[in-house]
Amino acid sequence: MEISWEEGRYLLENIIKDYGLPLRVETFWDRLWIYLRALAERAEELNLTAVKTIRERLCSQVFEALVMASRLPSGAFPLADLGTGGGIPGLILKLARPEVEVTLYEAYPPRVAFLKEVIRELSLAGICAEVLHLGKSWPDRRFPVVVARGYGSVQKFTKHAKRLLSSPGVAFYLWRNDAEPWGGDLCLPLLERVEFELPQSQDLRTLLCFRSS
């Protein structure tokens, strides 16, 4: 059976506590829940079916995004999420770190239309979603922070992040060790590598942190 509002909040609260993340779930849970419900309802239509339940999403994509949120620089700054799909990690970063100005880039227009609806429904300011196939075209601005998850390979991420990063700048990539190739020589210097296990499944993830070259 699917998880309830109370169970979901309790689960995430405990995950955050167990992993010692410096975040307070009560500051973003209501909006996160609305977003997760919308994503669950539209997942099939948007072909975002890798995760089957809200419980599973809390223990994987949400948790991963919160690990990233707690490692971002402090304060307010513009951030770009490349290949955001249904808003991961960028939309979750915005909920957990509302002072950050987020741009979600995604090549598939229906996913961007969904994100625009969610942004409107949640009355979020300082976040936008744009249809853009990076590599074919590029935005005319640069960002001090660039992030992504599930972008195809670590190498592809560093190649595109290098193009979008301002200097100085930092890029963060959530690498799914078991599911995604490294892809070859990296285009940015690696600053830090943080390995962690997902709650419940114990699957491995690595948060890679790069700096502008």
Ligand SMILES: C[S@@+](CC[C@H](N)C(=O)[O-])C[C@H]1O[C@@H](n2cnc3c(N)ncnc32)[C@H](O)[C@@H]1O
């Ligand atoms: C595997 S999904 C991951 C989505 C999301 N980041 C997540 O972790 O759930 C990859 C997404 O990146 C998008 N994508 C891949 N290459 C892209 C590119 N060059 N420019 C923009 N979006 C891209 C795809 O359309 C897809 O939505």
